[in-house]
Amino acid sequence: MSGYAFIGGRGARLDAPEKVSGRATYTDDLTRPGMLLGALLQSPLAHARIKRLDASRAAALPGVAAVLTWENAPHTRFGVSPARHDETVLCHDKVRYIGDELAAVAAVDRVTALEAVSLIEVEYEPLPPLLDVEAALAPGAPQIHEDYQGNLCAQVEQAFGDLEAARASAYLVRTDRLSNKMQSGAFLEPQCALAEVDLRGRLTLTSSTQSPHYVARTVAMVLGLPEHQVRVVMPRVGGGFGPKAAASSLELCTCLLAQLTGRPVKTLFTREQVFLHARARHQFFHTMTTGVDREGRLLFLDHEAILDGGAYASFGIATAYYAGSLLGAPYRLPAMRFRSRRVVTNKPACGAQRGHGGVIARALFETQLDRFAEELGLDPIELRLRNVMEEGERSCNDLAMSSLGMRECLEAVRDRSSWKLRKARPGGGRGVGAACGFFVSGAGYPIYRSRTFHCTVVTRVDESGSGVEVQSGAAEIGQGCDTMLATITAEVLGLPLDRIRVRSGDTDLGLDLGAYSSRTTLMTGHAAREAAEAVREAIVAVLAAALGVAPGAIAFRDGRVLVEGAEAAALEAIRTEYRREHRGWSGLPEGGPLTFAEAARLAFLERGTIVGTGKYRPPPLGGSFKGAAVGTSPAYGCSAQIAEVAVDLETGQVKVERVTAAHDCGQAINRTQVEGQMHGCVSMGLGEALMEEVVFDGQGRVANPSLADYRIPTALDMPEIETIIVESHEPNGPFGAKEVGEGGIMPTIPAVLNAIYNATGVMIEELPASPERILAALRARRAREPG
Amino acid sequence: MKRFVSLTVNGRRYELAVAPNRTLLELLREDLGLTGTKHGCGEGDCGACAVLLDGTPVNSCLVLALEAEGREVTTIEGVARGSELDPLQQAFVEHGAVQCGYCTPGMILVGKAHLAARPRTTAGEVRRAISGNLCRCTGYQKIVEAILACGERPEEGGR
Ligand code: FES
Numbered sequence: 001m002s003g004y005a006f007i008g009g010r011g012a013r014l015d016a017p018e019k020v021s022g023r024a025t026y027t028d029d030l031t032r033p034g035m036l037l038g039a040l041l042q043s044p045l046a047h048a049r050i051k052r053l054d055a056s057r058a059a060a061l062p063g064v065a066a067v068l069t070w071e072n073a074p075h076t077r078f079g080v081s082p083a084r085h086d087e088t089v090l091c092h093d094k095v096r097y098i099g100d101e102l103a104a105v106a107a108v109d110r111v112t113a114l115e116a117v118s119l120i121e122v123e124y125e126p127l128p129p130l131l132d133v134e135a136a137l138a139p140g141a142p143q144i145h146e147d148y149q150g151n152l153c154a155q156v157e158q159a160f161g162d163l164e165a166a167r168a169s170a171y172l173v174r175t176d177r178l179s180n181k182m183q184s185g186a187f188l189e190p191q192c193a194l195a196e197v198d199l200r201g202r203l204t205l206t207s208s209t210q211s212p213h214y215v216a217r218t219v220a221m222v223l224g225l226p227e228h229q230v231r232v233v234m235p236r237v238g239g240g241f242g243p244k245a246a247a248s249s250l251e252l253c254t255c256l257l258a259q260l261t262g263r264p265v266k267t268l269f270t271r272e273q274v275f276l277h278a279r280a281r282h283q284f285f286h287t288m289t290t291g292v293d294r295e296g297r298l299l300f301l302d303h304e305a306i307l308d309g310g311a312y313a314s315f316g317i318a319t320a321y322y323a324g325s326l327l328g329a330p331y332r333l334p335a336m337r338f339r340s341r342r343v344v345t346n347k348p349a350c351g352a353q354r355g356h357g358g359v360i361a362r363a364l365f366e367t368q369l370d371r372f373a374e375e376l377g378l379d380p381i382e383l384r385l386r387n388v389m390e391e392g393e394r395s396c397n398d399l400a401m402s403s404l405g406m407r408e409c410l411e412a413v414r415d416r417s418s419w420k421l422r423k424a425r426p427g428g429g430r431g432v433g434a435a436c437g438f439f440v441s442g443a444g445y446p447i448y449r450s451r452t453f454h455c456t457v458v459t460r461v462d463e464s465g466s467g468v469e470v471q472s473g474a475a476e477i478g479q480g481c482d483t484m485l486a487t488i489t490a491e492v493l494g495l496p497l498d499r500i501r502v503r504s505g506d507t508d509l510g511l512d513l514g515a516y517s518s519r520t521t522l523m524t525g526h527a528a529r530e531a532a533e534a535v536r537e538a539i540v541a542v543l544a545a546a547l548g549v550a551p552g553a554i555a556f557r558d559g560r561v562l563v564e565g566a567e568a569a570a571l572e573a574i575r576t577e578y579r580r581e582h583r584g585w586s587g588l589p590e591g592g593p594l595t596f597a598e599a600a601r602l603a604f605l606e607r608g609t610i611v612g613t614g615k616y617r618p619p620p621l622g623g624s625f626k627g628a629a630v631g632t633s634p635a636y637g638c639s640a641q642i643a644e645v646a647v648d649l650e651t652g653q654v655k656v657e658r659v660t661a662a663h664d665c666g667q668a669i670n671r672t673q674v675e676g677q678m679h680g681c682v683s684m685g686l687g688e689a690l691m692e693e694v695v696f697d698g699q700g701r702v703a704n705p706s707l708a709d710y711r712i713p714t715a716l717d718m719p720e721i722e723t724i725i726v727e728s729h730e731p732n733g734p735f736g737a738k739e740v741g742e743g744g745i746m747p748t749i750p751a752v753l754n755a756i757y758n759a760t761g762v763m764i765e766e767l768p769a770s771p772e773r774i775l776a777a778l779r780a781r782r783a784r785e786p787g
Numbered sequence: 788m789k790r791f792v793s794l795t796v797n798g799r800r801y802e803l804a805v806a807p808n809r810t811l812l813e814l815l816r817e818d819l820g821l822t823g824t825k826h827g828c829g830e831g832d833c834g835a836c837a838v839l840l841d842g843t844p845v846n847s848c849l850v851l852a853l854e855a856e857g858r859e860v861t862t863i864e865g866v867a868r869g870s871e872l873d874p875l876q877q878a879f880v881e882h883g884a885v886q887c888g889y890c891t892p893g894m895i896l897v898g899k900a901h902l903a904a905r906p907r908t909t910a911g912e913v914r915r916a917i918s919g920n921l922c923r924c925t926g927y928q929k930i931v932e933a934i935l936a937c938g939e940r941p942e943e944g945g946r
């Protein structure tokens with residue numbers, strides 16, 4: 001097969017033993033001597049002017065160590081996109097959603113902190129809350145932010161190819177709509193932050209973040225600290241999926257309270273606060289007008305999107321671009337126009353979530369393809385196969401397909417599911433649906449404008465030569481990047497995984513932009529490979545000189561260093577020296593080629609500590625148009641899925657019975673982990689397709705802020721998933737690898753919607769496809785077609 | 788007013804003074820430092836805090852510490868024998884049933900209780916047994932596989 005010793009295998013995760021034994025530590029598991037507990041005062045109103053805030057009673061409460069309000073908090077604005085810094089640590093003039101932070105308290109225990117929060121008096125002048133995009137866009141609507149004229153936070157317009165000519169030549173044109181509801185990341189670990197300041201004024205923030213680097217920059221900027229005085233560490237993190245990527249007031253307040261008190265402070269969100277803070281999937285309203293020729297070849301896509309962004313920008317500018325750009329592939333699309341508006345409303349801010357920006361757009365587009373297939377009498381997979389791009393092609397919006405196993409994915413799911421038994425005529429309550437997906441393998445540019453490398457890795461051989469430590473700032477949030485880094489290092493050094501340690505998630509260890517945009521395997525994997533190769537070269541150079549052989553005569557395998565053409569006496573000299581250093585030890589090398597430890601020890605004795613460094617920055621990528629930075633990536637993952645569903649026509653209940661999923665992740669680094677990402681993607685996609693919906697009451701309050709009322713799939717909701725790993729070779733990826741963590745969610749919603757259509761003949765235009773919505777659609781259809 | 792409670796945790800007896808509204812989860816995590824039991828919601832909705840109370844899974848965030856009087860609690864820290872993992876823990880490692888790991892302690896305890904009651908189990912039964920334990924990362928499939936692998940005669944496909 002691949003000829004790799006470790007890559008493409010099924011090695012166990014490095015952190016699995018500590019996680020199964022309960023020894024893994026997450027932020028809330030940490031305590032410090034003298035630690036205080038923090039609590040936040042959050043707005044009970046969705047939109048109001050703050051007339052007066054009086055925290056004197058809170059400050060006077062015994063046990064309270066510090067109270068933070070606008071008066072003593074920094075006023076620096078922050079946010080994700082530097083062009084949209086619209087948040088402050090605490091509110092000053094206005095509150096903009098239920099949950100907006102007004103004050104923070106540190107006290108000896110949680111009960112006291114919460115009591116203090118309840119003692120803070122705030123007088124509001126209520127303003128009309130704008131709770132949906134219509135209200136926010138209405139002429140004369142109050143402005144939520146001074147800077148966002150007409151409550152528009154971003155407006156995107158992109159056009160590629162000759163849309164009008166394509167429209168004129170189209171054989172079929174149709175316009176369809178789809179919207180979703182706001183979602184929750186629903187990661188199991190609520191956000192938690194622990195801040196401590198040492199006696200030299202250096203701040204360490206331990207946080208359940210997925211981007212220590214961006215958080216550290218924000219903390220330094222807002223607190224006005226030089227960058228060397230801020231360190232951000234992530235211990236184990238209980239899932240992120242996007243919402244944990246942005247720096248938050250929780251983190252900043254905790255840092256400030258630690259500064260104010262000189263004591264460690266820890267603040268933990270409740271589950272309700274996770275819902276209030278949100279920063280999860282936006283609500284999207286998509287309208288697509290699409291045209292095909294007689295053979296079902298796509299001619300154009302005219303796409304409009306409105307995003308309900310909630311109260312702040314967060315990642316939303318990127319979201320607004322991704323919603324359009326990700327439809328440029330994997331199908332040949334000669335002309336595409338995309339217009340989107342991101343609207344601010346008085347609801348929790350939305351941000352990035354798995355499949356950032358593209359999930360609902362993809363769902364609508366893929367259901368449209370099925371409608372075209374039906375109108376043309378074509379098999380939906382055949383229609384897709386007629387349109388898929390091949391490796392080497394470039395999309396109309398300049399996305400370069402350096403590798404693309406789209407055709408292989410489609411054929412694989414077609415051949416390994418019940419597709420052949422699918423009835424073309426919809427109805428009967430059982431259905432099969434297919435869809436494709438496409439996603440970036442890392443954002444081409446950092447969030448802030450910079451030539452910065454996107455990641456660095458330092459690989460250091462122990463002075464003993466016996467083990468290797470990989471140090472990186474990468475964010476292990478459960479997706480398995482520590483194990484990926486170890487596997488790549490193992491492959492380069494021919495060294496078993498148990499000899500490699502990975503330290504990550506710490507800004508002191510190196511720069512890494514974090515776990516988002518499905519970037520870590522391609523980017524940090526590259527850097528790890530480079531660092532390990534530098535280590536290997538250093539050892540080779542020392543060994544080649546010592547043995548008088550050419551560097552090319554030295555190979556690393558199975559924990560050994562094989563040298564061709566070396567004199568036995570010279571080899572023996574190295575071994576003798578190593579053994580002499582270890583007099584009295586057992587298990588010393590005897591016979592056979594040099595061990596890695598012997599070779600690496602020699603390298604240390606000659607050169608001092610052997611350290612290799614690696615880095616990665618994407619090459620210049622296509623597109624010079626506005627917004628080209630969002631969507632261009634060094635590589636793209638693609639996927640296809642088939643969902644088989646049973647719909648109860650009486651109750652509207654949908655049961656997904658089986659999903660067949662294929663994903664092109666390039667060379668798989670660890671097959672078990674690739675499958676795990678695919679399973680997780682399908683599960684989140686099914687939740688979004690069928691049940692997940694943050695509900696708001698008329699005042700803008702989340703009406704279902706619990707995991708009982710906001711339903712995510714349980715083990716009983718999940719079908720058997722067959723996973724098929726398609727391995728193209730990605731020239732821009734380390735060992736040919738690319739993404740799987742986010743792209744795998746793309747086909748799930750449309751595959752389910754297409755299956756529901758196949759089962760019932762109804763198109764769902766608003767997600768989730770809950771029983772009520774299915775029944776309503778069935779009723780509407782019956783009303784339209786009497787008899 | 789604090790009250791005394793005596794209970795056995797992972798085979799060791801403890802006597803502690805606790806506030807009447809203290810939960811078993813708080814007692815374990817904060818008083819005993821057994822942080823392997825996770826807090827995901829505090830409302831009985833997620834199963835991350837599951838422990839065994841006299842062998843039966845409970846969500847420890849819903850159990851008052853005082854209710855554990857005289858009872859035997861098993862937490863994730865009590866599952867391995869020293870540094871030797873329990874077969875079910877080992878199966879979780881080998882099957883890739885762990886991602887972020889936050890649901891893992893609860894899953895393993897519920898899985899153990901289920902296997903103790905139904906050693907010859909099926910995938911369907913396992914899914915039912917863990918249906919109160921949410922996992923956002925894995926889609927459950929590898930968790931089900933890991934638990935089935937520790938059954939007496941893992942039966943495929945039965946749902
Ligand atoms: S923390 Fe107890 S059920 Fe969620």
Ligand code: FES
Nearest residue numbers: 887890922923924
């Ligand atoms: S592994 Fe993350 S919640 Fe289950």
